[in-house]
Amino acid sequence: MKKHLLEAADLDRSDATLVLDTAAQIEAALTGREVKKLPTLRGRTVVNLFYEDSTRTRISFELAAKRLSADVINFSAKGSSVSKGESLKDTALTLEAMGSDAIVIRHGASGAPHQLASWVRGSVVNAGDGTHEHPTQALLDAYTIRARLGRLEGVRVAVVGDVLHSRVARSNVRLLHTLGAEVTLVAPPTLFPVGVGSWPAEVSYDLDAVLPKADVVMMLRVQAERMTASFFPSAREYSRRYGLDARRMAVLGDDAIVMHPGPMNRGMEIAADVADSVRSTIVEQVANGVSVRMAVLYLLLGGAPS
Amino acid sequence: MAGSPPAAPSSREPRTPAAPGALLSASDVARVVDRMAHQLIEKAGNRLADLVLVGIPTRGAPLARRLAARVEAFSGTAIDVGTVDITLYRDDLRLRGVRALEDTVLPGAGIDGRLVVLVDDVLFSGRSVRAALDALRDLGRPRAVQLAVLVDRGHRELPIRADYVGKNVPTARSQSVRVRLAEVDGVDEVRVTGPAEEEQP
Amino acid sequence: MNHLIKGARVLGGDPVDLLVKDGRIAAVGAKLSATGAEVLDAGGLVALPGLVDLHTHLREPGREDAETVETGSRAAALGGFTAVHAMANTDPVADTAGVVEQVWRLGQEAGLVDVVPVGAVTVGLAGERLAELGAMAESAATVRVFSDDGHCVADPALMRRALEYVKAFDGVVAQHAEEPRLTVGAQMHEGDRSAKLGLTGWPAAAEEAIIARDVLLAQHVGARLHICHVSTAGSVEILRWAKARGVDVTAEVTPHHLLLTDACAEGYDPVFKVNPPLRTDADVQALRAGLADGTIDAVATDHAPHAVEDKECEWAQARPGMLGLEQALAIVQDTMVETGLLDWAGVADRMSVRPATIGRLTGHGRPLIPGEPANLVLLDPAARAVVDPAALASRSRNSPYAGRELPGRVVATFLRGVPTVLDGKAQR
Numbered sequence: 001m002k003k004h005l006l007e008a009a010d011l012d013r014s015d016a017t018l019v020l021d022t023a024a025q026i027e028a029a030l031t032g033r034e035v036k037k038l039p040t041l042r043g044r045t046v047v048n049l050f051y052e053d054s055t056r057t058r059i060s061f062e063l064a065a066k067r068l069s070a071d072v073i074n075f076s077a078k079g080s081s082v083s084k085g086e087s088l089k090d091t092a093l094t095l096e097a098m099g100s101d102a103i104v105i106r107h108g109a110s111g112a113p114h115q116l117a118s119w120v121r122g123s124v125v126n127a128g129d130g131t132h133e134h135p136t137q138a139l140l141d142a143y144t145i146r147a148r149l150g151r152l153e154g155v156r157v158a159v160v161g162d163v164l165h166s167r168v169a170r171s172n173v174r175l176l177h178t179l180g181a182e183v184t185l186v187a188p189p190t191l192f193p194v195g196v197g198s199w200p201a202e203v204s205y206d207l208d209a210v211l212p213k214a215d216v217v218m219m220l221r222v223q224a225e226r227m228t229a230s231f232f233p234s235a236r237e238y239s240r241r242y243g244l245d246a247r248r249m250a251v252l253g254d255d256a257i258v259m260h261p262g263p264m265n266r267g268m269e270i271a272a273d274v275a276d277s278v279r280s281t282i283v284e285q286v287a288n289g290v291s292v293r294m295a296v297l298y299l300l301l302g303g304a305p306s
Numbered sequence: 307m308a309g310s311p312p313a314a315p316s317s318r319e320p321r322t323p324a325a326p327g328a329l330l331s332a333s334d335v336a337r338v339v340d341r342m343a344h345q346l347i348e349k350a351g352n353r354l355a356d357l358v359l360v361g362i363p364t365r366g367a368p369l370a371r372r373l374a375a376r377v378e379a380f381s382g383t384a385i386d387v388g389t390v391d392i393t394l395y396r397d398d399l400r401l402r403g404v405r406a407l408e409d410t411v412l413p414g415a416g417i418d419g420r421l422v423v424l425v426d427d428v429l430f431s432g433r434s435v436r437a438a439l440d441a442l443r444d445l446g447r448p449r450a451v452q453l454a455v456l457v458d459r460g461h462r463e464l465p466i467r468a469d470y471v472g473k474n475v476p477t478a479r480s481q482s483v484r485v486r487l488a489e490v491d492g493v494d495e496v497r498v499t500g501p502a503e504e505e506q507p
Numbered sequence: 508m509n510h511l512i513k514g515a516r517v518l519g520g521d522p523v524d525l526l527v528k529d530g531r532i533a534a535v536g537a538k539l540s541a542t543g544a545e546v547l548d549a550g551g552l553v554a555l556p557g558l559v560d561l562h563t564h565l566r567e568p569g570r571e572d573a574e575t576v577e578t579g580s581r582a583a584a585l586g587g588f589t590a591v592h593a594m595a596n597t598d599p600v601a602d603t604a605g606v607v608e609q610v611w612r613l614g615q616e617a618g619l620v621d622v623v624p625v626g627a628v629t630v631g632l633a634g635e636r637l638a639e640l641g642a643m644a645e646s647a648a649t650v651r652v653f654s655d656d657g658h659c660v661a662d663p664a665l666m667r668r669a670l671e672y673v674k675a676f677d678g679v680v681a682q683h684a685e686e687p688r689l690t691v692g693a694q695m696h697e698g699d700r701s702a703k704l705g706l707t708g709w710p711a712a713a714e715e716a717i718i719a720r721d722v723l724l725a726q727h728v729g730a731r732l733h734i735c736h737v738s739t740a741g742s743v744e745i746l747r748w749a750k751a752r753g754v755d756v757t758a759e760v761t762p763h764h765l766l767l768t769d770a771c772a773e774g775y776d777p778v779f780k781v782n783p784p785l786r787t788d789a790d791v792q793a794l795r796a797g798l799a800d801g802t803i804d805a806v807a808t809d810h811a812p813h814a815v816e817d818k819e820c821e822w823a824q825a826r827p828g829m830l831g832l833e834q835a836l837a838i839v840q841d842t843m844v845e846t847g848l849l850d851w852a853g854v855a856d857r858m859s860v861r862p863a864t865i866g867r868l869t870g871h872g873r874p875l876i877p878g879e880p881a882n883l884v885l886l887d888p889a890a891r892a893v894v895d896p897a898a899l900a901s902r903s904r905n906s907p908y909a910g911r912e913l914p915g916r917v918v919a920t921f922l923r924g925v926p927t928v929l930d931g932k933a934q935r
């Protein structure tokens with residue numbers, strides 16, 4: 001394992017498998033226990049440095065660190081020195097001086113975790129940076145797929161929606177490819193980045209053609225604001241062409257699952273009855289997120305001298 | 307049957323380190339395991355069914371299964387077996403580095419109120435046993451916890467002693483004791499490697 | 508003080524002596540002697556006319572923490588320049604005779620290079636109405652180059668008027684070619700790497716579309732047009748086509764676009780953030796070829812100093828731009844001379860003669876012959892050195908070449924016969 005988890009490409013196949021296996025062991029070890037706490041990271045300090053509001057991701061990391069007995073500091077950009085103009089570098093050096101062993105960072109600027117990693121000695125975990133990557137989301141998605149389908153090798157995953165602006169898509173394409181899955185990206189052409197052809201994934205503009213062959217359908221959040229920038233004409237047209245509704249869900253194979261990283265726009269990219277169906281793994285994804293993040297923190301911090 | 311009493315390692319630890327080489331052969335290992343099984347039966351008395359043998363991975367796990375099989379062979383009583391992975395409970399991760407986790411599996415009846423015997427291959431600093439005790443505490447509340455090890459090589463760093471010892475082996479701290487078991491390594495054998503001289507303090 | 512330069516290879520030719528007297532070149536020949544003249548042994552050194560930069564950001568007035576006219580002038584002299592065009596995007600903007608005269612005077616006071624102010628095309632660089640171009644032309648600064656650099660003159664009607672209007676005083680509009688609607692939030696070249704890095708792309712077409720539009724406009728109104736910092740292969744093609752059609756267009760390329768590619772963005776170090784962005788290797792090759800065949804007329808530094816806080820931050824928040832004055836000649840030697848694409852005469856043409864012509868500077872870019880102003884640079888092409896940003900004369904440290912070994916060393920620079928640099932050290 002590398003010292004930092006900045007992007008999915010930091011994990012080779014054996015590292016990625018180790019994370020998933022470790023998460024599974026941790027989940028098994030804690031299942032049914034009254035005290036869901038392990039002493040592993042006692043005395044270590046994990047800082048959640050969040051420049052963007054993301055309560056769900058922050059809570060997931062916080063729970064993961066606490067279940068490993070780490071001390072957790074939540075440092076949100078709002079109401080702190082950050083909003084008074086302190087630079088990311090100064091903030092990082094301050095946190096390190098306070099003894100942080102790992103910084104979990106969520107930032108609106110792509111690459112901020114990379115820069116942070118060049119300034120601090122401790123480990124850096126990317127909890128989502130701009131439109132770049134969100135590697136622990138991809139890990140929990142892979143974990144969820146493996147748990148449901150029993151494998152990743154050869155699994156056909158359709159990732160549908162705003163690929164251009166999606167850090168989830170970037171991380172998933174890379175990680176799922178590393179783990180042997182076959183990814184097809186589906187979106188209107190406006191929502192692919194120029195250069196998507198260099199990604200290890202198929203590209204399609206036609207959701208209906210892709211669905212019958214998919215083992216997994218991962219719906220990405222599409223923000224309605226995109227239509228004001230003419231990425232698509234209207235929410236209605238988007239939803240008709242690229243939304244997952246009951247009619248489309250019916251063409252899926254018997255074991256196919258439907259995923260969404262959340263938060264969902266019900267009625268936009270995903271219909272309510274789809275989100276709540278038995279195929280949906282949306283609730284599992286949240287639960288799995290804690291186990292996967294515990295595994296990541298353990299593997300990054302467990303052996304590192306503080 | 308006349309099983310020998312449990313060893314009291316700390317008081318009887320021999321002083322001269324062992325010469326490098328094979329310490330126990332496959333047949334020695336089998337004989338030692340049989341003797342430990344007899345001791346377990348004797349000590350448990352009429353509460354043998356309460357006994358749970360919990361192996362500490364990696365080699366404590368097959369060792370626990372062997373002991374259980376031998377106990378059953380000698381007594382006719384089926385013995386519950388489990389494993390407890392202690393990796394997440396270690397206090398020396400920073401020195402040893404991370405490793406892949408192994409299974410923690412407890413018998414369906416659990417461990418509450420029962421006599422748990424932790425099983426490991428080598429007793430050295432005692433830190434693995436301490437971690438296992440911590441892990442057990444999170445898993446339930448046994449009536450009592452005992453410890454069985456194939457080899458006690460001395461050099462304890464914690465006030466921990468084994469209730470059942472297959473063989474006491476005096477070693478230098480710089481030496482290493484290598485237990486190999488057929489289930490993991492393809493062969494049964496215990497070797498001591500490294501020079502016998504005591505390192506300078 | 509007169510100077511006798513012994514054994515310099517003028518434009519890379521055979522060694523000759525040059526006698527510099529009263530600000531002019533008094534004699535060129537073998538074994539010259541002059542009593543009382545300071546003798547400078549230039550054995551092995553190449554002599555070029557003093558370099559002329561069409562594109563420098565000196566930051567004064569407004570951001571004196573990043574650069575001043577004086578520190579920028581010193582960096583220029585150390586880079587072998589004798590004249591630099593100071594871009595108009597200062598605070599206040601150089602859009603009046605008052606501001607351009609202030610910058611011009613600061614340059615005179617520093618006395619290290621001729622600081623030639625560029626006037627803004629539009630008031631406040633806002634792209635809405637023409638600044639008083641004539642007043643700036645008639646001022647003491649005698650402005651001839653007008654540019655909203657940093658911003659594109661995007662409105663085609665306004666651009667047409669600007670091109671037409673400056674004809675009255677032989678001016679030229681230097682266009683920062685960037686269609687703003689195609690580069691909203693843009694962070695780097697749009698391509699495979701921007702897709703991977705999750706940085707908003709700056710498409711080549713946003714530059715090429717403006718260049719195509721403006722060469723057509725320039726031809727239509729019979730005006731002179733200059734294109735700043737050409738960065739794409741497509742731009743080179745359009746320029747080649749326009750020149751073949753007889754359009755009076757000139758163009759510049761920066762040293763960094765001749766050397767660096769968008770691969771530099773991989774580590775998200777904002778020192779590599781620049782506008783226009785670093786492009787692909789194919790673009791770099793096309794730019795070198797365009798400079799070699801004269802499609803691109805000049806190398807211009809786009810020297811853009813930035814304070815630490817504007818560069819040691821998130822990529823998206825960082826200001827675009829990089830230092831260039833002190834390493835420009837080295838980069839050109841590295842990318843053009845050592846690759847065989849240009850000889851030293853070609854370097855003199857692209858870094859001195861043509862930029863001086865474009866800027867209508869009569870005293871610069873002249874041949875090194877008797878009677879001409881003694882503006883010249885002596886460089887040691889055999890030297891090699893690793894760039895240390897801490898050792899730069901610029902007040903800022905945002906050099907993209909930090910830690911890179913580059914060829915060539917400016918040994919001496921003369922401005923009208925006065926050494927501004929001797930033995931690689933600034934003289935004031």
Ligand SMILES: [Zn+2]
Pocket residue numbers: 656657658683735736782783
């Ligand atoms: Zn510009």
